Amino acid sequence: MSIEDMALTPSTLVFIVLGLTLAAFIWGRFRYDLVALAALLGSVMLGLVPAESAFMGFGHPAVITVAAVLVLSRGFERSGVVDIIANQVLKVGENLFLQLLVLVGTVVMLSGVMNNVGALALLLPVAMRLAREHNTSPSLLLMPLAFGSLLGGLTTLIGTPPNIIISSYRGEVTGDTFSMFSFSPVGIVVALVGLAFIVLIGWRLTPKRSGQASTNDMFDTANYLVELKVGEESKANGLTLQQLRDELDETIPVLAVVRDDNRRAGYNFHGTLQEGDILLLEAGPDELQLLEDKVGLSAIAELEDDAETIETEQSDVASDPENNIERNAEGDAENDVGSDKKEDAKDEDAPKERKPVDTEGLQLIEAVVRNDSMMINRSVRQLRLNHQFGLHLVAVARDGGRLKQRLRDIRFKNGDILLLQGSENEISESLASLGCLPLAKRDLHLGQPRKLVLSIAIFALAIIAMLFDLLPAAVAMSTAALISLLIGVLPLREGYQAIDGPVIVLLAAMIPVGEALETSGGADLVANSLLYFGSDWPVVITMVGLFLLCMLLSNVVNNAAAALLMAPIAVSLANGFNVSIDPFLMVVAISASCAFLTPIGHQSNTLVLGPGGYRFGDYWKLGLPLSLVVLAVAIPMILLVWPL
Known part of the structure; x- marks a missing residue:
C-alpha cells in the first residue's frame, strides 16, 4: 500500500x-541499538529512507570518529596515562571537599580528551577506594563524579558523541565542520561553573546512604557462608563439582574444596569429591536442605549437634572483599575454615588444631554491570558463566540491597553489583568480555614509559592535524588509533573490544532516520x-x-x-x-x-x-x-x- x-x-x-x-x-x-535498527528498517519499508542509503550511516564521519575516540581512550588506559593521574588522586586524604574537588575535577579534564564513560569507568574504582579508606559514603562521591564526566565532555569535539554529531551535521549543511576546540569557550566555562556548584553546594543534595551503598551490608554473608562435609554415604562422594551442580539443578557456587588441610578454589578443582572433603559455599536455609536431601552433604555445625546455628569465621570473605580476602589469602589459622570450633565430632576426645590451609587463588571481586553488557536480561545458565568465563556468581545486589532469590533465577540488569569468584589471572579479561566494570581494590599500574610517551605524542599529532585543517576529524582520529594499534600501545583484540558496538549501531541507524x-x-x-x-x-x-x-x-x-x-x-x-x-x-x-x-x-x-x-x-x-x-x-x- x-x-x-x-x-x-x-x-x-x-x-x-x-x-x-x-x-x-x-x-x-x-536495547537501544535494536530499537534504532528497527526504526531504520521501518523507515526503509515505508519509503522514508531510500534502500540504497539505509546503511550509509555506518560509514558516516561521526560514527568513524566515535569509534576511533573509543580506541584511543582505551589506549590511554593501557599506556598508564590515567593510572598516573589516579595514583595522585588517592593521596588526597580524608577531607570531603578535597576528595570531591580532585575527583570531579580530574574526571572533567579526562572527559575532554577521551570518552566520558571511559573516564568515569577509570575513576569509579578510585572513588570507591577513597570512600572505603576514609570512611566516606560512596553516595556522596559517585553522583558528582558521573555528572562531572558529562560536564567534561562539553569542552572539546571528541569529549562526547553529541559534539561529534553536531560538527558533522554542520559540515553537511554549510560545508564546514566545527574544529577540535570550537566547543571549548562555552564548554569550559559551563564545566567550571558546574564543577564549582557540585563541589560547593550540589553534593549536599545527594542522599547519604552509607549503609545501603556499603559493600559490607550489600554482601553480608555471615548467615550464608557455610562448610559442608562429604560423608561416606553421601551421594556427592565420587562426583565432580559439575556433576554435583547437575544433580542439584542449581547454581550454588562452591567457593573452595578443602582436602588434607589444603584448599583449592572451586573454579580450579577438577577432580572428584572424596569422603572427608569440606566444601566452602554460600547457601541459605532452602539450599542447605536441598544439599542434604539430594546429595547428602551435611553442615559441619550439625555434627556438633548445633543445627540451628551455622557459624563460620570465614564470613568476612564476602563481607569485605577488599580487605578480608587478602587476610584469608595469607592462610591465617585463626580465621580459616578449619578452626577448632569446627573439629570433627569423631575427634572430640583428641582434638587437634587444623593447620593453615592454602587459599591461593581464592579471589572475590565486585563488579557493576554496564549498559552495554551481554549479561543484561540473561541468567547465569544462559551465560554459562562458569564454563565459558571461569567465574562463580556468589551474590547480587540491586538498588542498594542484596537480592535474596536463587542465583539461577536472577536476570541481570544494568547497574547490578555482582560478587564474583574467579582466577586471579583471568578475572579481568572475563569481566571485560562480559561488559562489567570491576569495583574492588584496583592495583594501579603505571604502564611502560615508552608507550606512555608514544600514546601522548600520537594524540597530540592528531590534534595538531585537526587544528590546522590538515585532516578531517574522522581521518585524524582513525589514523591515531591505527598507529596506536600498529606500534603496540593497545593490542588489536582490546582495540576491537574498546569499540562500543551498541553505540555505533545506534548512531549508524539513527543518522538516516x-x-x-x-x-x-x-x-x-x-x-x-x-x-x-x-x-x-x-x-x-x-x-x-x-x-x-x-x-x-x-x-x-x-x-x-x-x-x-x-x-x-x-x-x-x-x-x-x-x-x-x-x-x-x-x-x-x-x-x-x-x-x-x-x-x-x-x-x-x-x-x-x-x-x-x-x-x-x-x-x-x-x-x-x-x-x-x-x-x-x-x-x-x-x-x-x-x-x-
Missing part, C-alpha cells in the same frame, strides 16, 4: 516512527510550530525552549539520539529567524549532554546507580539545579561566542 493510499504524508509517517522509537527507548524492554525527519519536512513543521508560538518573543526565548526540549529528550533517550533528532529542528529554527545556525547547533550540543535528571539518561548515571546505592528519584535532586545552572550559564556564553 502506498503512502498516498494511506492518506499519510511523509512527515506524519516520520513522526509515527519517531514516536514509537522514543516510546521503545523509554520502555527499555529492548534523522535525515528523513529533515527531508520529509518534519523538522520544518516542528520549527514552524515553535516559531508560531515564539514569534512575539525574542530569539533567546526560543533558544531556551530548544535547550529545555533537547535536555528533557536526552534524559529519556541516548544523548546521541537526542542530538541527531534535534539538529535538523535547530537548523530549521535558525533559518526561520534568518539568523546564524551556529548558536542553535551549540544549544543542541550542550543540552544533549545535560542528562542529569534520571539514571537512564546516560551510561555514566547508570554506572553509579548500584555502587552509590541510589534510587531512581535521587538524581533530579542534584540534577535539576545543576541543569538550571548549566542553562543559565550556557545561553549567555553561546550568544557571546556565537552571536546571532
